[in-house]
Amino acid sequence: MTIFSHRKSKANGTLNHSSTGNVILLSHLGNLKLRGNQNSSSDKKAIQKKGKILIGNIARQTSSTVKSHQPGSSFRSSANKLDPDVLKSLGNEQYRQGKLEEALDLYNQAIAIDPRNASYYSNKAAALMSLGHVIEAVVACIEAIRLYPSYHNAHYRLARLYVRLGDAEKAIDHYKQSGRKVDKKDIAEAHDIKRQLLKCTEAQKLRDYNALLKETQNSITLGVDSAPQIFAMRAEALIKLHRHEEAYTTIQKVPHIKTELCACLFGSVKTVYLLITRAEAYATVGWFEEATAAAQEATKLDQSNEVIITILRRIEGLASSRLKGNELFRENKFSEASFEYTEGLGQEPYNSILLFNRAACRFKLGQFEKALEDCTAALVLRPSYTKARLRRADCNIKLGRWKAAIQDCEMLIQENPEDEEVSRVFLKAKNRLQKTC
Numbered sequence: 392m393t394i395f396s397h398r399k400s401k402a403n404g405t406l407n408h409s410s411t412g413n414v415i416l417l418s419h420l421g422n423l424k425l426r427g428n429q430n431s432s433s434d435k436k437a438i439q440k441k442g443k444i445l446i447g448n449i450a451r452q453t454s455s456t457v458k459s460h461q462p463g464s465s466f467r468s469s470a471n472k473l474d475p476d477v478l479k480s481l482g483n484e485q486y487r488q489g490k491l492e493e494a495l496d497l498y499n500q501a502i503a504i505d506p507r508n509a510s511y512y513s514n515k516a517a518a519l520m521s522l523g524h525v526i527e528a529v530v531a532c533i534e535a536i537r538l539y540p541s542y543h544n545a546h547y548r549l550a551r552l553y554v555r556l557g558d559a560e561k562a563i564d565h566y567k568q569s570g571r572k573v574d575k576k577d578i579a580e581a582h583d584i585k586r587q588l589l590k591c592t593e594a595q596k597l598r599d600y601n602a603l604l605k606e607t608q609n610s611i612t613l614g615v616d617s618a619p620q621i622f623a624m625r626a627e628a629l630i631k632l633h634r635h636e637e638a639y640t641t642i643q644k645v646p647h648i649k650t651e652l653c654a655c656l657f658g659s660v661k662t663v664y665l666l667i668t669r670a671e672a673y674a675t676v677g678w679f680e681e682a683t684a685a686a687q688e689a690t691k692l693d694q695s696n697e698v699i700i701t702i703l704r705r706i707e708g709l710a711s712s713r714l715k716g717n718e719l720f721r722e723n724k725f726s727e728a729s730f731e732y733t734e735g736l737g738q739e740p741y742n743s744i745l746l747f748n749r750a751a752c753r754f755k756l757g758q759f760e761k762a763l764e765d766c767t768a769a770l771v772l773r774p775s776y777t778k779a780r781l782r783r784a785d786c787n788i789k790l791g792r793w794k795a796a797i798q799d800c801e802m803l804i805q806e807n808p809e810d811e812e813v814s815r816v817f818l819k820a821k822n823r824l825q826k827t828c
Contacts (some may be wrong), residue, residue, distance in 0.1 A: 428651035433753045475501035479511055486518060494518045509539035516548050525617040526646050528552055529656070543570035550577070556656075557610065557618030559585035584613050591624055600628035619645045619653070620661055623668040630668075635675035636773040642672040646813050650688050667702055676773065677709035677744030708738050709745065716748055725755040743769040747779045754782065759789040777803060784816050 484499030498515040504510065512535035519528035529552050535545035550565035550573070562581045566573045587610050593600040607625045615621055622645045629638035645665065654662045666689035674684035686703040693699060712735025720726035729752035735745045750765035766783035770775055780799050788795035800817035804808065 424428050473504060475504040490520050491518050498792060509535040509542050513545040514652045519762050525552055525555055526648050542574050547572040554614050556616040556618040557588060557621055589677050595624055600631045603628040619665050619819055623665045626672050628670050630671055631773055636775060638672045639676045642669050647784035659692045667699060674706045674709060680707045705738050707733050708743060725752045741772055743772040743776055750782055759786045793820045
């Protein structure tokens with residue numbers, strides 16, 4: 392059994408975990424099964440094997456010989472001086488006061504003493520939900536239900552989590568097992584979300600990306616605020632509409648979890664889609680290494696998918712063009728570097744990094760108009776691209792367009808008043824304008 396230590400998520404091409412260092416067997420998960428197309432590759436088999444061993448790092452490792460307890464029961468070893476029910480009560484008090492991290496720590500202490508008490512996991516899930524750790528809360532609820540299958544509170548919490556994750560079917564299933572905790576409004580909400588998600592899928596199939604943005608936003612408004620699939624759809628739409636800065640920001644909202652866990656929770660098909668969308672979003676902002684890593688993770692799940700292979704090769708080609716161009720630029724071979732960047736743009740015309748790099752070459756070659764055009768194209772894709780805006784200001788100074796240069800500098804100064812380079816260009820443009828008046 393593999394146990395991962397707690398660490399923060401990193402913004403890279405792989406899906407990292409973020410949890411407390413505990414594990415849970417997939418055999419405990421009930422209706423959470425690995426879905427998606429089957430692939431006979433050894434990489435995919437390895438991922439599936441990992442998924443069968445581990446679903447997350449939340450629930451306490453339990454012995455197969457331990458019997459389930461109902462909520463409220465507790466296990467006390469003579470070696471343990473602390474009463475886990477007292478820790479739970481203290482955690483509840485911290486929770487009521489809004490001290491969620493402290494409450495979570497107390498629930499974890501209770502679990503460490505008595506890992507067989509379902510109520511500790513359910514309360515832990517409540518704290519995790521409030522902290523926004525949706526995936527970890529799901530696993531805690533699953534463990535609570537494994538220990539006590541008719542635990543209404545845990546079923547209700549898990550249903551609410553599935554609503555947030557955009558899995559209406561599972562939400563409805565667990566609502567039905569929630570006893571008096573659930574009411575008709577909850578069931579109706581889940582059915583509304585199910586219909587709304589179908590609208591998202593339909594817009595995606597029609598490649599109507601403006602409609603896809605609208606429908607995914609409607610889904611988020613309905614409460615599907617943590618669904619990787621919804622954020623991946625939004626990122627895809629934004630990429631297709633050449634709104635790369637927004638696409639990158641959107642894909643960063645997806646929880647960073649390990650690939651095998653993602654496949655277990657959402658299915659391999661959805662996991663591949665998430666990874667590929669992440670790869671494309673990263674590539675748009677020049678994170679080629681991370682983009683390549685994400686695409687390679689996708690191939691492990693579906694090695695024969697031609698779309699994945701094509702995207703991976705394109706990203707590798709973009710990375711190669713930038714690397715070669717950068718080396719030539721450092722050697723002051725600006726024409727050759729410009730050619731390399733142009734080769735990359737031949738594969739992907741809307742890459743802001745390559746556009747900016749080519750602008751830098753053209754500026755060095757005295758091609759100020761062309762350099763300005765490249766900077767403008769990069770800024771359309773990424774409005775907050777500081778380097779491109781500053782380079783465009785420099786181009787406008789060279790072309791004698793002082794007002795345009797000042798306008799760009801004023802925007803940059805608002806963002807970063809302490810930037811000396813921006814101040815230098817701004818004063819230069821302002822002095823030239825005053826001399827012409």
